[in-house]
Amino acid sequence: MKRRPEAVRGKLQIFQEMEKESRLREKPPELEYHAALIRGELGHVQPLMDQLFPDANVVFEIRKEEMEWQAESPATFGLSGLWTLEYKRELTTPLRIAAAHGHTACVRHLLDRGADPDATPGGRGALHEACLGAHTACARLLLRHRADPDLASADGLAPLHLCRAPASLGCAEALLEHGASVQQAGGTGQDTPLHVAAQHGLDDHARLYLDCRARVDARNSRGETALSLACGAAQRLDDLEHTRGLRLCALLLQHGAAVDARDEDERTPLHKACGHAQHSLVRLLLLHGAHAGALDYGGASPLARALQAAACAPAAAAQSTIQVLLNHGSPTVWPDAFPKVLRTCALVPAVIEVLVNSYTQLRVSESWKEMIPDEVYQMHQPFYQSLFTLAHTPRCLQHLCRCSLRKIFGKKCFDLVPLLPLPMPLKNYMLLEPEGVLH
Structure with missing residues (x-):
């Protein structure tokens, strides 16, 4: 038995x-x-x-046994690392x-x-x-x-x-x-539930927490607010999540989130949104009074962050981000640094065009051609020919008039230009809309 x-x-x-x-x-x-x-x-x-x-x-x-990748110094395991068999106990x-x-x-x-x-x-x-x-x-x-x-x-x-x-x-x-606490900070980052919702673009969760009196500007161990985290997470979101993330940021701002709150690196939410070339989010922050010229701990402005992202972001998003920054009073690039920008953003001529048009007169040098790969120059030849033509001729009168008006309007360009009694093409011209060539 x-x-x-x-x-x-x-x-x-x-x-x-x-x-x-x-x-x-x-x-x-x-x-x-x-x-x-x-x-x-x-x-x-x-x-x-x-x-x-x-x-x-x-x-x-x-x-159970699992293979894990151990990253080691090049001196120990070459340039890569080592696969090791790890014993897991759960x-x-x-x-x-x-x-x-x-x-x-x-x-x-x-x-x-x-x-x-x-x-x-x-x-x-x-x-x-x-x-x-x-x-x-x-x-x-x-x-x-x-x-x-x-x-x-x-x-x-x-x-x-x-x-x-x-x-x-x-x-x-x-x-x-x-009875769960909506204010409880936890984990190594000391994030609150509102931080978690912001990081994952969960606008409905955020609304729930705010309705339960969550502190909208609570900071985690890195000095980040929920708005800062939401803007920093924008790169990882797909189209649907981006829409939710945009609603989330609008919700936080409606509840009084500090639009220029700085983290431990002195970066504002605008720095983070520009770093991902999220032009819709950048526009939202600027409409709520974000400082377009704020500098982080390393001396970088939101415009500098947007230019760094331009090479790997969709061309239209990069151009729109830089355009909206300049229309809200962002200082443009120091002229001596323009060759470096040309090297970084050569593949996105619309970005170069918007930047060049933000100067009354930029001293263009023929030597800058060295910054542009030959295949890129050939791909965008009409634009780059018009750029280097400016090395020998002054800008047209229409451009100079545009610069004079933009100087008067300052950071109110985005608000005031649409009110002018001008045809729409001229309003777009005033707001630095790219045309494909320079005059």
Whole structure:
């Protein structure tokens, strides 16, 4: 007669080798239990708990081997680094596994069997996992069983910090309904939930937190506000996320966010938006009074940041960013530095055109041709021929009149030029709209 296995309490160990071997023979019961929890098979979980695993707080110790890339100094491993085999050890609980995969029925069964909703072996609790996976039903169930809404993980993160996806809005609402702190700073960066929402372009989350009186200008350990983080994250967002990010920045500004708040590097939100050539965001910040001539710790202006980004940004975005900065009173590039700009931005002649037209008279040198690769010159020959023609002729009277009016209007060009009784082509000319050649 086959002997019935004894009930297991305490810790269950799962090794990578066990998973490989189980394909060839019958799975060990602990591996079956683990797999059933991952798949959410309550009909399989219940008998296993009844017969073998009655302790709902049993701890899984999962060990596996993983290849990791170790970056080392060139003197040690050449120019690249070294692949090393690392042994990983992870501690978790049945409740954490079920919550991480959104299996509400399994979560309910485990809680009814006495699972501790605040157990944190491995550094995170079940509520952290539910929020990270955006499983609202699981989060609400855990909270109804008195899970701590502000439980800190080993990294110092509360569940609200892990609401990082648009679908996690329901989790955030549930946490706040159960008393979670919207002001709590956590993690190595000491970010608040509003910082997290800003970093991930979550405008609905940000609105929720602000409605719960989150401090709009709270700073993290790097001196960044939510607005600063939102502008810095703009490069990583796709079109849909960019729209949400733009709404988020507008929302923060409507709630009184300091438009010129500086981080530890003295960079403003405008510096960060320009560094990604996000012209819509740049325009929004300038319309709210951002200082177009602010200098960061390294002496760089927003215009300098936009020029650095021009070579790798979409041409239209780079040109529009620089154009809107100049129309809001940004100082132009020091003439002696223009050859360097030409070298960096040669592929984007519209940027060069806008910059050249921001000077009353720029002393163009034939030697600047050396800054432009031959293939780029050939690709944009009409424009560059018109540029180097200026080495021998003064600018036209129309351009000089434009410069005189722009000097009078100063940083109000963007607001005042549209009010002039002029045809639209002339208004565009006044606002430095590129024409493809210089006169």
